[in-house]
Amino acid sequence: MLTVLKRHNCLASQWNHAADNIGGAWAWHRWELLEARSNWARTSDLSFAIADQQDNSKLLALIPLVAVLPKRAQHFLGPHLESTGGPAIDSKLPRRTQDKVRALIAQEIEQLAQREAARRVDLSCPPLAPDLVLASHPLPNPLCHFGYSDASTQSWLLNLADMGENEIWSNLEHRCRKQINKAKRNQLSADLITPDHSLLDTYYALHLETCRRNSIPRHPIGYFESIFNDVAEAGLSKSCIIKRGSTILAIHNFLVYKNKALYWTTAGSNDALKLCANDFGIWHAITEFTKHSVDHLECGEAFPGPRQDKLKGLNDFKKSFGGTLYPYFRGQKIYRPITEAIMEIARNLRQGGTKK
Known part of the structure; x- marks a missing residue:
């Protein structure tokens, strides 16, 4: 049976063992980096894992996730959720099990977004993850499996x-x-x-x-x-x-x-x-x-x-x-389009003023 485990309900050694062995995981999935990220201003950690209760709660997937509030004057607009690293799923799992893991991840992120009244969710996949950088054939954006709009870029x-x-x-x-x-x-x-x-x-x-x-x-x-x-x-x-x-x-x-x-x-x-x-x-x-x-x-x-x-x-x-x-694969899902549009206009106005 698959279940969701909040990061702080896991042992650091258990979490890091999964990061070390999952090919889609990179440094952003390690416990130490998630602890460091939680020190950023206006940031709270929401990271979680998917565990197999029938296999001694083995961690099958890691999802680094934080909620980030805008600056103080805009706190009332609510946070966005951000995952640097994105969902890392054990690629050695049977395809059917991977699909079940993805469905549970999507469900949990959806519930967290609703609970936090998030404006949007941003996910990204690390270019240096072995499953990506060492791939022998062209790959689609892994986030397409979660129904996110493609927001990919590129890296040197x-x-x-x-x-x-x-x-x-x-x-x-x-x-x-x-x-x-x-x-x-x-x-x-x-x-x-x-x-x-x-x-x-x-x-x-x-x-x-x-x-x-x-x-x-x-x-x-x-x-x-x-x-x-x-x-x-x-x-x-x-x-x-x-x-x-x-x-x-x-x-x-x-x-x-x-x-x-x-x-x-x-x-x-x-x-x-x-x-x-x-x-x-x-x-x-x-x-x-x-x-x-x-x-x-x-x-x-x-x-x-x-x-x-x-x-x-x-x-x-x-x-x-x-x-x-x-x-550099990225994906985005917008939950509050009007609020996001207002914030985007404000960002463009600030940038335009700075350039002048």
Whole structure:
């Protein structure tokens, strides 16, 4: 008999064992990442699993899920539900059992959306999940099984399997090689380490500087405490520290799981930009990953096509490391279309005002 288990009614070891063994799961499904995500502002955890009561409550599927309230002035509009990672179902199950698991997941999300008076539900599938990135044939959006509208995008992925340093270098775009050579002339150094709590204060100071420079909201320090404690202690992250002499210019954090890495969070000083620390740090991390059996690096969501805004610069930066576009499957279901339309108009007005 299949049943729904709330995450906090599971053992962390039981949950992580399922994440380690389900091919559609990646780091976002791990207990430590869900604990870190719950530290975000206006966020509450709703994650759950599907268990088989006839098989010692073995977990057959994991669903990371949070409810996120809008900013305080808009609290009355209600939250949206968000699943970074999406439903991860054991692909070794018989097809009929998989269908039953999907039906139970859809039912539970529907009930949670109604209970929370959610405006919409957003689901996404991790491009680095082995069932997706290692697939031998084209795949449809896995979220089509749940009746969600397709909202997919794409991500830059770099296949590192069997690549040496010379091949990595030649694979970089000219702009990137030029930046790295400038960084070398500026006498920068980089070191890829397993982070710990001693890095927290330095990273957070750089994070605040980055947020001020880019006019973006800061994350609470508790989020990074989770990253530098529980996530790092579980062996799920690496940090690349870029210095000039004894001065730390930038820190790049990477999620590392199932021999695959994601360029995750970054923070740097104004001098880091002037001295080309970011390109230099990622290039160093790539060369180190190839020495430690990491076979793919995801540089992040891609924004290809003709555009002349900040996203073009971000896309060109990610692209310059030699990656290829991979599908980043997403799905969406809107429960309160009028409220969502009003919020979308408000977002567009704010963005238009910012550009002016």
